[in-house]
Amino acid sequence: MRKFETLTSWAATLPQPNIDTAQLIPARHLKTVKRDGLGRFAFEAARYDKKGESNPDFIFNQSPFDKAEILIAGANFGCGSSREHAVWALADLGIRAIISEQFADIFASNAPKNGMLLITLGRDEIAELMQRAKSKRVRINLPSQIVEIEDMQVKIPFEMDPFDKKCLLEGLDQIALTLRQNAEISTYEARWEKKTPWLFHD
Amino acid sequence: MADPQAKTLFDRIWENHVVGQRDAVTSLIYIDLHLIHELSSPQAFENLVLNNRKVRRPDATLAVPDHNVPTTDRDKPVKDPESALQIQLLEENTKAHGIEFFSMHDIRQGIVHIISPEQGLTQPGMSIVCGDSHTSTHGALGAWAFGIGTSEVEHVLATQTLVLRKPANMRITVKGELLNGITSKDLALHIIGVIGAKGATGHVIEYAGPVIEALSVEARMTLCNMTIEAGGRSGLVAPDDKTIRYLKGRPRAPKDGDWDKAVAFWATLKTDAGARFDKEVVVDAKKIEPQVTWGTSPEDVISISGRVPDPTHFENPERREAAKKALQYMGLKPGTLMRDILVDRVFIGSCTNSRIEDLRSAAKMIKGRRVADNIIEALVVPGSGLVKAQAEKEGLDKIFKEAGFEWREPGCSMCLGLNPDKVGPGERCASTSNRNFPGRQGPGARTHLLSPAMAAVAAIAGKLADVREYE
Numbered sequence A: 001m002r003k004f005e006t007l008t009s010w011a012a013t014l015p016q017p018n019i020d021t022a023q024l025i026p027a028r029h030l031k032t033v034k035r036d037g038l039g040r041f042a043f044e045a046a047r048y049d050k051k052g053e054s055n056p057d058f059i060f061n062q063s064p065f066d067k068a069e070i071l072i073a074g075a076n077f078g079c080g081s082s083r084e085h086a087v088w089a090l091a092d093l094g095i096r097a098i099i100s101e102q103f104a105d106i107f108a109s110n111a112p113k114n115g116m117l118l119i120t121l122g123r124d125e126i127a128e129l130m131q132r133a134k135s136k137r138v139r140i141n142l143p144s145q146i147v148e149i150e151d152m153q154v155k156i157p158f159e160m161d162p163f164d165k166k167c168l169l170e171g172l173d174q175i176a177l178t179l180r181q182n183a184e185i186s187t188y189e190a191r192w193e194k195k196t197p198w199l200f201h202d
Numbered sequence B: 001m002a003d004p005q006a007k008t009l010f011d012r013i014w015e016n017h018v019v020g021q022r023d024a025v026t027s028l029i030y031i032d033l034h035l036i037h038e039l040s041s042p043q044a045f046e047n048l049v050l051n052n053r054k055v056r057r058p059d060a061t062l063a064v065p066d067h068n069v070p071t072t073d074r075d076k077p078v079k080d081p082e083s084a085l086q087i088q089l090l091e092e093n094t095k096a097h098g099i100e101f102f103s104m105h106d107i108r109q110g111i112v113h114i115i116s117p118e119q120g121l122t123q124p125g126m127s128i129v130c131g132d133s134h135t136s137t138h139g140a141l142g143a144w145a146f147g148i149g150t151s152e153v154e155h156v157l158a159t160q161t162l163v164l165r166k167p168a169n170m171r172i173t174v175k176g177e178l179l180n181g182i183t184s185k186d187l188a189l190h191i192i193g194v195i196g197a198k199g200a201t202g203h204v205i206e207y208a209g210p211v212i213e214a215l216s217v218e219a220r221m222t223l224c225n226m227t228i229e230a231g232g233r234s235g236l237v238a239p240d241d242k243t244i245r246y247l248k249g250r251p252r253a254p255k256d257g258d259w260d261k262a263v264a265f266w267a268t269l270k271t272d273a274g275a276r277f278d279k280e281v282v283v284d285a286k287k288i289e290p291q292v293t294w295g296t297s298p299e300d301v302i303s304i305s306g307r308v309p310d311p312t313h314f315e316n317p318e319r320r321e322a323a324k325k326a327l328q329y330m331g332l333k334p335g336t337l338m339r340d341i342l343v344d345r346v347f348i349g350s351c352t353n354s355r356i357e358d359l360r361s362a363a364k365m366i367k368g369r370r371v372a373d374n375i376i377e378a379l380v381v382p383g384s385g386l387v388k389a390q391a392e393k394e395g396l397d398k399i400f401k402e403a404g405f406e407w408r409e410p411g412c413s414m415c416l417g418l419n420p421d422k423v424g425p426g427e428r429c430a431s432t433s434n435r436n437f438p439g440r441q442g443p444g445a446r447t448h449l450l451s452p453a454m455a456a457v458a459a460i461a462g463k464l465a466d467v468r469e470y471e
Ligand code: SF4
Pocket: B066, B067, B111, B112, B113, B132, B134, B350, B351, B352, B411, B412, B415, B416, B433, B434
C-alpha cells in the first residue's frame, strides 16, 4: 500500500451533503473484476453531459482542480453501498485525501485500506477551508495531524484513529498484521466453539 | 438511571466476539458467518491468491450470485459477458477454496440477504458480514450484521476476523401500534425521515418497543435492512419466541442437542434494564401514514397524502440546495400532490421487500384488478427460488400475471439495474427497493420508494396512490 505522510495540492470542493456511492461510481461499472482503471468513471453523471462531453461546470473539469489530490466535501460523504470501487475510482482519479464533516461508516473503513486519508473536521472549519481552497493550495501533514492553507493563514488540527494512522504512514498490509495474531485467533475459536458448537461445522 | 454495569444487546454480542485488543481503540473481532456474492469478491480472491493465502473457515462461508443474474431465460447462458464472467469467477473461486456455492440453477439461490435467514444460517448472537451494505438485514434475528468493502472481504477470508472500533449504541423505541395498511417499510422510511440519512452513522441501532415485538420476523428484516439508509451499519432486534419459531426446522438451524443449547444461549441475548444508549429516539407508530419518497435520498420522504415540498421551506441551506437539485432530477414541482404523480414502471422485489409476506401483501391488493395502461412494465421478482416456489404454491404468481405483472426469477434485478431490468432515463418507478439515489435503477431513472402494498396500488392506479383506499 502506498504510504501517506504529507501532501500539498489544490483541493476540489463539493459542498453538497449525501454524496452517495452511486454518484462516486455508477453501479454499471462494478462489473469489472479488477481494481484499476476506474478513475474515468468517477463522478460520471456530473462530469460528462449526455453526449459524453466534459461538463465545464463540474469542478474536476476546471483547472487547476482537475489535478486536485484533495477533495473537500459535504457531510455524509460516501453513503450508500459498500462498493470499494468508489474508493478505487477516486484514487485512480488522483484523490489521496478527503476532508468532510462526516463520512459514511463503510466508506470510512474502505478508504484507509487503499492508502486514502479521511479527515473529519467541524462545519465551520470546513466552510472556511472550502472558501480559501478556491485560491490557495491545501497542505496536509499526517504525522502532526494538521491541515493548513498554503499561505499559513489557517492551521487546523485533526483527530485520527491511531491504527489507521499507523497503517497509512507505514503503508502496512493489514492482513499480514492480523495473521501475526494467528495463535490468538485459534485460542478464541476453541473457546467460542465450546460455547456455541452449532456455529462450527467441518 | 443508567446502570454502569448494565449492558446492551449489542455490547454483549461485541464482547462475545473480541479476539483481542489491537490498541486503545480498536479490537480484533471474530466473524461467525461470511456471505459472498459476485460483485464485491473477485478482487478479494485475486489478492488472496496473489499473496498465497488460504480461506480460514470455508465452513463459515457461503456464496451466491444475485446482483447481476438475469431474471429470465435461466436455461440459457448469461448474455452480458461481464456479468457472465463475474458469475463464473464466483463459482471458480469458491470451488478452489472449498466454499459452498448456490448456483443460479439451485432452488436455494436468491438475494444473499434473503437466502441466509431462509436457510437458517442467520442466527441470534452471531457476527455476520457480507460485501454488501444491506447485510444489516440479518439483525432482524438478533445477529450483529454489517456490510464490508472488498479489502475487508479479503481480510475475513484470510483471517475470519476484522479490525474494528466499537460502534456506539442507539435505541429506537417504537410505541403505539401501526395503523391499518401501514407496514414495516413505512415505519423504516418514517424513521429515516425523522433521524435523517446520517442519523445513525457510527451507531448500531437496536429496535425495541411494542410495535417491534408485534412485527413478524420478516417485517423486522425489512426494517433492519433499511438501517443503512439512516447511516447505521447494523440494526438489530432482540431474539424472542418469534425468532425461535422462525428458525426451528430450517436446514442450517442448530440440530438435536445443539438446538436446546442454542435456544438457552439466545435467551441471554437482550439489553439489561438501565443500560445506557449513546442515542435514544422514540417514535409514535400511530402517527405514521403510508410513506413514499419524493427526492434522491431515502430521507426525502413524506406521507402519500402530502405534497412535494418546497425547497425554500427547508431551514438548513445545504438541505435546501439538495432538495432543489433533487426535484430537478426527479422532474417534480413543489406543491404537487404526491398522489397525482404518474409512474411508468413498478418494481416489487429487492432484499428489502421480496419475501413471501411482501408478495402476499402486494397480491392481496392486486387480486381481481389490472395494471394501468400507462405502466410500461410491472415486475415481481421473488427474493429466492424457495420464495418463488412458495408463492406459486399459494397461487400468487397467477394473481400477478393475470393483473399484467411479469413474474421473474430471483435476484437483485431492478433494485440496481445491473442485469437487463432497468428503469429508462427520465422514467419514474414505484419501487419496493431501498435506494432512490440518482441513477440507482438506471441512468436518469427516477425512483419512489414505498411498501409492496403501495407499489401494488401504484401499478393499478398508474400513479402513486393511497393503499388505504383500496382495502
Ligand atoms: S436487492 Fe438491491 S440492495 Fe439488496 S443486495 Fe441486491 S442490489 Fe443490494
